């Protein structure tokens with residue numbers, strides 16, 4: 001996945017097109033993400049337990065990751081991302097894969 005929990009994304013397709021939000025949940029198995037406050041759906045709930053209220057509940061519905069673009073935290077543009085290897089990234093000299101912004105070339109992951 002090119003995006004993950006905590007990323008700010010721009011929605012590029014669907015009814016929320018053009019809006020930005022933060023990913024509150026990533027669902028890698030389904031290639032979907034939930035963006036805070038976007039793609040709300042109304043659920044009509046039936047009271048299931050005694051004392052519990054029924055009614056209409058608003059929830060954020062997952063969006064397919066192909067419909068979102070990462071907003072680069074460095075340059076602020078909705079950007080395509082790539083992966084690259086940082087050689088000897090940790091104290092043990094192991095390489096690590098990080099995402100980078102194709103607009104400004106900054107590494108997105110620390």
Ligand SMILES: [Zn+2]
Pocket residue numbers: 072073074075076077079101102103104105106
């Ligand atoms: Zn950038």
